[in-house]
Amino acid sequence: EPVKPQVHTDAVPGPKSLAISKDIDQIQDARTHVLVADYEKSSGNYLVDADNNVLLDVFGQISSIALGYNVPQLIELAKSKEFITAALNRPALGSFPPKDWAKWLEEGLLTVRPKGLDHLVTTLCGSSANETAFKAACMAYRNRERGGAAFTQEELDSCMLNHAPGSPELVVLSFKSGFHGRLFGSLSATRSKAIHKIDVPAFDWPVAPFPNTQYPLAENEAANKAEEAKCLAEYEEILIQHKKTRPVAAVIIEPILSEGGDCHASPEYFRQLRLIAKKHGAFFIVDEVQTGVGATGKFWAHEKWGLKEGEEPDFVTFSKKMQQAGIFHKLETRPNAPYRNYNTWMGDPMRTLQAREIIKVIRDNNLVEHTAVTGKKLAATLEDIFSRNQGVVSNHRGQDDGTFQAFDFETPAKRDAFVAKMRANGIQVGGCGDRSTRLRPTLTFGDAHLAILAEAIEKTLKQI
Numbered sequence: 092e093p094v095k096p097q098v099h100t101d102a103v104p105g106p107k108s109l110a111i112s113k114d115i116d117q118i119q120d121a122r123t124h125v126l127v128a129d130y131e132k133s134s135g136n137y138l139v140d141a142d143n144n145v146l147l148d149v150f151g152q153i154s155s156i157a158l159g160y161n162v163p164q165l166i167e168l169a170k171s172k173e174f175i176t177a178a179l180n181r182p183a184l185g186s187f188p189p190k191d192w193a194k195w196l197e198e199g200l201l202t203v204r205p206k207g208l209d210h211l212v213t214t215l216c217g218s219s220a221n222e223t224a225f226k227a228a229c230m231a232y233r234n235r236e237r238g239g240a241a242f243t244q245e246e247l248d249s250c251m252l253n254h255a256p257g258s259p260e261l262v263v264l265s266f267k268s269g270f271h272g273r274l275f276g277s278l279s280a281t282r283s284k285a286i287h288k289i290d291v292p293a294f295d296w297p298v299a300p301f302p303n304t305q306y307p308l309a310e311n312e313a314a315n316k317a318e319e320a321k322c323l324a325e326y327e328e329i330l331i332q333h334k335k336t337r338p339v340a341a342v343i344i345e346p347i348l349s350e351g352g353d354c355h356a357s358p359e360y361f362r363q364l365r366l367i368a369k370k371h372g373a374f375f376i377v378d379e380v381q382t383g384v385g386a387t388g389k390f391w392a393h394e395k396w397g398l399k400e401g402e403e404p405d406f407v408t409f410s411k412k413m414q415q416a417g418i419f420h421k422l423e424t425r426p427n428a429p430y431r432n433y434n435t436w437m438g439d440p441m442r443t444l445q446a447r448e449i450i451k452v453i454r455d456n457n458l459v460e461h462t463a464v465t466g467k468k469l470a471a472t473l474e475d476i477f478s479r480n481q482g483v484v485s486n487h488r489g490q491d492d493g494t495f496q497a498f499d500f501e502t503p504a505k506r507d508a509f510v511a512k513m514r515a516n517g518i519q520v521g522g523c524g525d526r527s528t529r530l531r532p533t534l535t536f537g538d539a540h541l542a543i544l545a546e547a548i549e550k551t552l553k554q555i
């Protein structure tokens with residue numbers, strides 16, 4: 092990979108990026124483009140754009156790059172007969188799985204299965220993983236209510252009209268600022284920005300408050316504890332009230348509410364969320380689409396909650412850095428009949444093999460531990476920079492280790508100016524929420540990258 096960033100256009104995106112985006116805009120919406128990339132030239136932690144600018148990428152597309160660009164081990168995989176066959180003969184996995192399918196899953200994804208979740212449904216993206224978990228939870232909830240009995244004729248007839256009891260009055264509870272995807276069910280659970288939801292019909296599902304954590308944590312312990320207790324009480328009240336009318340079949344939560352602005356809470360708060368869901372018969376879904384695969388200093392962020400035997404989630408959903416999307420779950424939430432949670436492809440063996448290789452590289456190089464250590468250095472570096480820029484930046488937050496960190500600016504405009512200037516200074520960093528900047532480097536981000544990032548932040552804070 093390159094030694095350092097190099098930007099030679101006045102701004103990023105440069106003229107070639109802009110021209111290519113214009114061409115693309117004749118075919119599909121290019122208004123969301125950050126830049127146009129040259130993936131042949133991109134390498135490791137460095138993203139090269141169409142203007143040949145070399146950017147240190149500390150956002151990893153949308154937190155969806157685990158190891159970096161053109162990783163040698165993945166290039167070797169791509170040359171293998173196994174991969175080529177899987178890539179060019181895409182199976183309808185639910186009906187015609189490849190002979191080595193179980194082996195590929197056992198060698199890869201199942202080696203990182205969360206404790207107690209031995210079953211896996213592979214899907215196409217994070218939204219579809221959450222949709223699959225919602226449906227599995229509702230089916231298991233109704234099967235439990237029926238005591239395992241067969242569907243009634245009334246249920247079979249009414250569901251064809253989208254009416255109860257066949258289409259049951261069940262709901263999915265999510266949290267203020269949560270993000271779970273953009274399909275109808277996952278979008279109904281998403282609570283981060285109006286622009287994601289407006290004009291789309293939604294399920295009338297409940298939203299619970301999420302603690303408004305104050306920083307620095309050490310100076311706000313009592314206030315944060317009281318805030319979490321208040322939020323837990325309101326959350327339980329929603330579950331209780333809904334039991335009488337439209338029961339909560341599933342609760343979905345991210346270990347860090349990422350799109351909503353990197354919102355954190357204590358491990359005990361999350362453990363209580365899980366226990367209260369269990370107490371009221373709701374299935375518990377941990378959405379690790381963005382927090383999963385090592386960036387928080389643990390392979391799965393929810394490992395930090397200290398859940399005991401029997402307290403494990405009912406579902407853990409994943410995608411992004413894993414490349415293959417899916418849900419880990421228990422046998423009890425496998426639908427009681429085939430073809431209920433089903434679609435043409437049911438995942439993608441090419442991405443499953445990629446995930447197997449990524450997991451191997453992470454394990455062979457201790458990259459989760461590496462990220463935990465690097466995260467501590469990153470936090471200390473940022474604290475030092477921000478202490479010398481009081482008033483410009485606030486609420487620096489992470490989780491003690493891991494590079495999954497964020498900080499706030501006083502206004503959205505300031506945040507946007509920072510992100511744009513960082514790009515011009517050779518660093519690709521992202522925003523979230525209305526005024527947060529978030530870091531999502533790869534698991535191979537190390538000391539040399541940290542030094543370059545620190546220098547760029549210092550320089551940019553003086554320029555905005």
Ligand SMILES: Cc1ncc(COP(=O)(O)O)c(CNc2csc(C(=O)O)c2)c1O
Nearest residue numbers: 153216217218270271272345378380381410
């Ligand atoms: C916690 C969590 N859960 C589910 C999703 C949806 O995954 P995809 O459907 O985008 O693969 C995401 C996707 N993240 C995401 C970042 S920006 C974005 C968007 O649609 O604007 C989506 C996520 O962060």
